[in-house]
Amino acid sequence: MGKHKTPMLDELEKGPWPSFVSDIKQQAEKGKQALKDAPDDLLGVMELSYKDKVTHWKHGGIVGVFGYGGGVIGRYCDQPEKFPGVAHFHTMRVNQPASKFYSTKFLRDLCNLWERYGSGLTNMHGSTGDIIFLGTTTDNLERVFYDMTHELNQDLGGSGSNLRTPSCCVGLARCEWACYDTEEACHELTMEYQDELHRPAFPYKFKFKFDGCPNGCVAAIARADMSVIGTWKDDIRIDQAAVKAYVGGEIKPNGGAHAGKDWGKFDIVEEVVRLCPTGCMSWDGSTLKINNRECTRCMHCLNVMPRALRPGTETGASILFGAKAPILEGAQLSTLTIPFIRMEPPFEELKELVNKVWDWWMEEGKNRERLGELIQRESFQKFLEIMELSPDPRMVSEPRSNPYIFWKEEEVEGGWTRDIKDFRAKHQR
Amino acid sequence: MTDEEAKKAILDTLGGKSGAKTKFYLKDFYKIVPDMKPRDVKNLVNKMVGEGLLEYWSSGSTTLIGLKGAGKQHREED
Ligand code: SF4
Ligand code: SF4
Numbered sequence: 001m002g003k004h005k006t007p008m009l010d011e012l013e014k015g016p017w018p019s020f021v022s023d024i025k026q027q028a029e030k031g032k033q034a035l036k037d038a039p040d041d042l043l044g045v046m047e048l049s050y051k052d053k054v055t056h057w058k059h060g061g062i063v064g065v066f067g068y069g070g071g072v073i074g075r076y077c078d079q080p081e082k083f084p085g086v087a088h089f090h091t092m093r094v095n096q097p098a099s100k101f102y103s104t105k106f107l108r109d110l111c112n113l114w115e116r117y118g119s120g121l122t123n124m125h126g127s128t129g130d131i132i133f134l135g136t137t138t139d140n141l142e143r144v145f146y147d148m149t150h151e152l153n154q155d156l157g158g159s160g161s162n163l164r165t166p167s168c169c170v171g172l173a174r175c176e177w178a179c180y181d182t183e184e185a186c187h188e189l190t191m192e193y194q195d196e197l198h199r200p201a202f203p204y205k206f207k208f209k210f211d212g213c214p215n216g217c218v219a220a221i222a223r224a225d226m227s228v229i230g231t232w233k234d235d236i237r238i239d240q241a242a243v244k245a246y247v248g249g250e251i252k253p254n255g256g257a258h259a260g261k262d263w264g265k266f267d268i269v270e271e272v273v274r275l276c277p278t279g280c281m282s283w284d285g286s287t288l289k290i291n292n293r294e295c296t297r298c299m300h301c302l303n304v305m306p307r308a309l310r311p312g313t314e315t316g317a318s319i320l321f322g323a324k325a326p327i328l329e330g331a332q333l334s335t336l337t338i339p340f341i342r343m344e345p346p347f348e349e350l351k352e353l354v355n356k357v358w359d360w361w362m363e364e365g366k367n368r369e370r371l372g373e374l375i376q377r378e379s380f381q382k383f384l385e386i387m388e389l390s391p392d393p394r395m396v397s398e399p400r401s402n403p404y405i406f407w408k409e410e411e412v413e414g415g416w417t418r419d420i421k422d423f424r425a426k427h428q429r
Numbered sequence: 430m431t432d433e434e435a436k437k438a439i440l441d442t443l444g445g446k447s448g449a450k451t452k453f454y455l456k457d458f459y460k461i462v463p464d465m466k467p468r469d470v471k472n473l474v475n476k477m478v479g480e481g482l483l484e485y486w487s488s489g490s491t492t493l494i495g496l497k498g499a500g501k502q503h504r505e506e507d
Contacts, residue, residue, distance in 0.1 A: 060488035069475060073489040091489070160485070160492030161455065200485065200492035201471045203456060362467040367454040368491055 002028055003037065004044035008051070024121060033120030037085025038135050042121070045083045056083075063090055063138050065145040069199045071156030072141055088138060089119070093157035094131040094148070095190070095197075098183035099170045109152055117144045128207065129167035129218070130157040161204055163196040168210035169217035177302065178212030179230030179315035180343035186210045188347050189354075202358070203365035204327075213311065214297045220323075220334070225371040226354065227320040227334040228343075234312035235292040236301070242308035243268070243288045253304050272301050316342045319353060321383070322372030329373050335380065337387065339394045353387065360386045381406060435462045435473055440482065443496045451500035452486050452493035 002025060013019045021043070028039035045056050061074015073091040080087035094110070110131065114120055119135035126132045136144065148154050157165035166189055169175070171182030189208055190197065196206075209220035212230040220227035245251045246266060252259050253266050268288070273281045280294035281301065288308075290301075302309045319341060320334030341349050357371065360383075365374045375383045384391055393399035409415045430438070442461045443453070458470050465473070474494055477483040484497045 060486060062484050062486045064485060064487075067479060069478060069485045069492060070487070073487055159489055160487040162492070199471065199475045200455060200487075200494075201468070203454070204491060359467075362471075365456075367456055 002043060003040035004047060006043050006047040009043055009047050027120045030120070033115045034117050034140070035085055035119045035135060035137070038089070038119035039085075039121060041077075041083035041085030042089070042119070042135070045077055045079060045086055048079065048082075057089075061090070063141060065141055065156070067198075068156060070159045070162040071198065073159055075135070086119075086135060089135040090138065090141065092118075092133040092136070092141070092144060093126065093128075093159055093165065094133060095155045095157040095165050096125055096129050096131050096167070098168055098186050099173055100125065100129070101173065106152070110154075113144065113147055113152065116147075127223075128157070128164050130165050156198070158197045158205075161200040161202045162198065162206075163193050163201070164205050164207045165197070166190050166208040166210070167218050169212050171210070171212040175212055176306065177215060177230075177299070177311060179232055179311055180212065180317055181345075182210040182212045182228075182230070184345055185228065185343060185347055185350070188345055189350070192351060193354075196358075202362060204368045204370055206358075206361075206371065208354075214299045215303070221320060222323050222331075222333055223325075224323055224334065225321065226357070227323060228317045228350070229320065230343075231297050231316065231318045231340065232312035233314040233316070233340055236290055236295065236312060237310040238288055238290065239308050239310075240287060243305065244286070246305050246308055251305075251307055255306055272304050275300055316340050319350070321357065322370070322375050324370040324372045327373070328366075328369055329376060332372050332376075334372070335375070336395050337383075337389065339392065356387055430462060430464055432473060432476075435465060436477060436482070438462055439473075439477070440496070443483075443499075452495040454491075454493060458494070 006021075009021045012021045024039045024043055027033065028043070033039070049056050056078050058076040058078055061076060063074040064070075064072045071093050073093070075089045075091055077083050077086045077089060097106075111120070111122065114122060114133050117136055117140040118133055121134040123132035123134055133144070145156065148156075166186045168182035168186035169178075171178040171180075173183060186208075195201070206226075207224040208226050208228065209218045209224035210228045211218055211220045214229055214231065216222075216229065220229055242251065246253060247268050249266060253271065268283050273283050273288075277298050277300070278294045278296050280291040282289045302311065317340070318336060319338035320336050323332060323334040325331050338353070343350070361371050361374055364378065365371070369377075380395070381391070384395075438461050439458060455467075455471060455474065458474055459465075459467060462470060462473075474483060478485060478494075481497055483494055486493045486495060486500075
C-alpha cells in the first residue's frame with residue numbers, strides 16, 4: 001500500500017497491458033532513489049488531478065545547467081505541502097544515441113545515475129526521441145550533468161526554442177531498405193549544430209529527422225521541420241524468379257508478418273499490382289513490370305515482396321520542409337522541396353540548405369511560429385526564392401490540375417503586358 | 430554598436446519596462462539592437478546569461494528571456 005490512496009489510478013493496472021502506474025509503484029517500493037517520496041507523491045498528485053480534472057503542475061521554470069539554455073525543464077507542483085516529494089520535479093532530456101542503440105550496461109548506468117540524483121523514474125523515450133529523466137530538485141541538476149558528461153560521455157538534448165535532439169531510424173545498421181546512412185547523417189548534424197542544440201536561437205523549436213526510406217520509421221514527414229527521407233533515382237531492382245516464388249507460395253509475403261492467419265493464397269494482382277497508388281505495375285502471369293517513371297516510392301510492393309524487389313542502387317534522399325503539430329495553425333506534413341540529393345559525409349549540401357532556412361526563419365519568423373507556418377504565411381514561392389530553387393512539378397501534389405506556382409513577369413521569357421484598367425473593366429474587385 | 434553598448438541597451442530597455450512583463454522572446458531583443466544580426470544577438474544574450482545578467486525561462490516548448498531575478502516566478506523558485 002502506497003503513501004496515498006489512488007483508486008482511480010489503480011484502475012489503470014487492470015487488464016493485460018503494461019501499466020505506468022505499476023511501474024511507478026515498483027520504483028516506490030524499490031526505494032533506492034534519492035528523492036525518496038517522489039514516486040509515491042507523483043501518484044498522489046496524479047490521483048488528485050484525476051479527481052479535480054485539472055493539472056497540479058505549474059508552467060515552466062528558469063532552471064538549467066551552466067552554459068546551456070535547454071535540456072532542463074523546470075516543473076513545480078502547486079500542492080507542495082501535500083506532495084513534498086514532487087514539489088520540485090524538473091525534467092532532464094538526454095540526447096539518445098543514434099537509432100537508440102545502447103548496451104544494457106549503458107542503460108543500467110543511466111538508471112543508476114538517475115536513482116543517485118533523482119526520482120529514478122524515466123520515460124523511454126520522449127516523442128522527440130530523447131531519454132527523459134523525470135523529476136529532480138534544482139540542486140541536483142549540475143550533479144547529474146557533471147556525472148553524465150564525465151562518466152557516461154553523454155550529453156543533454158534540446159528543448160525550448162532550440163534545435164531539438166535530431167533523431168534517425170535504425171537505417172543501415174539493420175535495415176535492408178536504408179538508402180543512406182541515417183545514423184551518420186544524424187550524428188554529423190548533431191555535432192555540427194551543438195550551439196543551436198544547447199542555446200535558444202530560434203522563434204520556436206526546430207526538428208531534423210532522418211528516415212532511411214519512405215517507410216518513415218521516425219515519421220520525419222509528419223514531425224520534422226526538415227525531413228530527410230531516403231529514396232533512389234534509378235529503377236526498383238526486380239528478381240523475377242523470387243517474384244514467381246512469392247506467387248507460387250514458396251516465400252511468404254511481408255516477411256511472414258501475416259502468416260499466423262489463413263488469408264488464402266497470395267494474389268499478386270490483388271495484393272500488389274492493384275494496390276500500387278500510381279497504377280504503374282503490371283503482371284502478365286510470368287513477369288512483373290514496373291513503369292519506374294511513375295513510381296512514387298510508396299514502398300508498398302517492396303514491403304510485400306522484400307526478397308523480389310529492392311530499391312535501386314543510385315540512392316540518396318529527398319528533403320522536405322515544414323511538418324508540425326497544431327500550434328498557431330493546424331497540423332501539416334512536410335512539403336517536398338529537394339527531390340534528390342546525395343547523402344555523403346560531411347553532408348555539405350544539406351548543411352547549406354539548413355543555414356539558408358535558418359537565416360530566413362530567424363529573421364522573418366514570428367514568435368512561436370514554426371517553419372511550416374512561416375512558409376504558409378509568406379508562400380511556398382517565397383520559400384523557393386530564399387532557397388534559390390526553381391519551382392518543379394514534383395513539389396506540387398496535383399501539378400496538372402493545380403499548378404500552384406505563380407510566375408512573375410521577369411521569370412517568363414518575353415514577359416507579358418497587362419493593362420490593369422482594361423482588366424478591371426471586365427473583372428470587378 | 431559594440432558588444433558593451435548592446436549589452437547596456439538591452440539592460441536599460443529591460444530594466445526600464447514597467448508593468449507585469451518580465452519575460453521576452455529572443456525576437457524582442459532584435460528590436461533593441463537593430464543593427465546586429467540575429468545570430469549575434471543570440472550569442473550576446475547567451476553570454477549575458479552566462480554572466481548572470483539575464484536568465485532563460487522555458488515552458489519546455491518555448492524559451493523566454495528576462496533580467497536575472499526579475500518576476501514572480503523567480504521568487505517562487507528560490
Ligand atoms: S525508415 Fe526505412 S530504412 Fe529506416 S528503418 Fe524504417 S524501413 Fe528501414
Ligand atoms: S513503390 Fe509504390 S508506387 Fe512504386 S511501384 Fe511499388 S507500389 Fe507502385
